[in-house]
Amino acid sequence: MAPHLARLILLLFLIFPRLSAVRHVSVQTGGSITFPCHYDQYYINHMKYWCQGLGWDVCSYVVRTDHPKSSGKTSISDDINKRIFTVTMTDLTSWDYGNYRCVVEINGGTDIMIQWFYLSVTPGTPELYVEQQEVTGVEGGSVTVCCYYSNSGDMKWCRMGGDCVSGNSGTLNGTSVTLTRTSDANIKTVLTVTMSGLKMENTDWYWCRVGEREMPVHITVSQQTATQRTSKMTSTTQDPTPPQPSASPTAEPVQTDNTSQGAEGNMEEVHQRSVKVLHISLGMLVVVTAGILVTWKMWRRPKDNKAKDQTTNNSVDPFPEADDDVTYSTVIPQHKTQLKGQTKSADPDDNVVYSSLALQVTTQQRAAAQQ
Incomplete structure (x- = not known):
């Protein structure tokens, strides 16, 4: 008897700490609910099931972790790593209200209730x-x-x-x-x-x-x-x-x-930063381009002035040495021959003949002027 008594005491020690007060859960008609049932590590390899009923002797199982794992609107699953099995009930009606229990089977038949739920199904808003x-x-x-x-x-x-x-x-x-x-x-x-x-x-x-x-x-x-x-x-x-x-x-x-959730707002901020960087880059490009143009114009200005001076000098005196080659003709007054029978004119201009004045330009000066 002593070994059996010791096992019974150990069993009670394991059972009662796991017992919890009834949990009242309310769901609206047509809704669904998932119940979690946490068990001790001693029951990892034991069969678990979900049963409906109030007393210890009145508990008809609905689903089990071995078979069946689903029945109608109810299903069960077991996570042995977290030591939790869950039961999900869907499409609830007023007929589904009542007491439910999470149960672990040990020793081939002895049941241990680890959680007790009372489910109410209401057509209105749940409490x-x-x-x-x-x-x-x-x-x-x-x-x-x-x-x-x-x-x-x-x-x-x-x-x-x-x-x-x-x-x-x-x-x-x-x-x-x-x-x-x-x-x-x-x-x-x-x-x-x-x-x-x-x-x-x-x-x-x-x-x-x-x-x-x-x-x-x-x-x-x-x-x-x-x-x-x-x-x-x-x-x-x-x-x-x-x-x-x-x-x-x-x-x-x-x-x-x-x-x-803050990620979309972050993308907007990144976009704004990209636009700002683009504007700064464009502004710097404009400043650099303006600097290049100013430098180029300053570099070209001495050459332009030199070319302008040469043009001015050439336009003032295209034949700077022409005076040395000018030949002046001698103006010699000539008297016209007086025709016979005519009276000598009293106007001295009638007896004067003027020669033209011609400037002679050398071939070298013409070439220099054409250049």
Whole structure:
């Protein structure tokens, strides 16, 4: 009996620390929900299943990690590295409400309940919901989760199986967490959760909790790509703009990393810088061109003046030595022969004959003038 008693005590020691209080989850009709179930490392190779029922003896399984892994609108998957199996229920109706349990099978039949959920399906807006159950971010960046609620109670952001942050701010595993309460235009109260300075180990399931209502949210942190690192280095610091929520409470994946969102604004700034550099380059080109033109004109000015002086001298005296070669003819007055029978004229000009004056220019002077 002693060995059996020892095994029973060990089993109870393993079971009860893993038991959690019932989690109340509310979903709108037609929506979907994913439930995370965390188990101990001792149960990595054990079969897990999802069952519906309230009592220990009344629990009919719906899906199992061995077979079947899906049944109708419900499916199950097991991540043995993170020791979490998840159950997803889609297209929910009022018939799907009730108690559900995450169960691990040991010793070929003994079941261990590791989590208990109560699911309510409402045609109206749920008391607590999030737009997206799956949120992604990059290392060093931040993510924002908006939790819409209409009930009252303490507000917390908790890591599954870990600590919680309440009030206005705190830390989870070295990551900064801030909680902000606001009301939107539709008079809905919103609890905005922002996790900054993300690390790879922040990838996990979290719970948004208001009073007795809870909603699971999975955050995935990935490494920055080369493009994201370059954009971050070239960008200026900008205030992150939280995503604008819609009124749909259904769960769909969404990218909410604020660091990568700044990339488009960064590209615009890079474009503006390129245009500015182009303008400066064009201005410098104009200045250099003007300097070259001024230098060329200054260099050409002495030659132009010299050519102008030569032209002026040539135009003043085309035959500078012509005086030496001028030949003057002698003017000799000649008397006209008086015809017989005529009376001698009294005008002395009638008896004078003038010769023409001719300038003789040498061949050498003509050649110099033509040059």
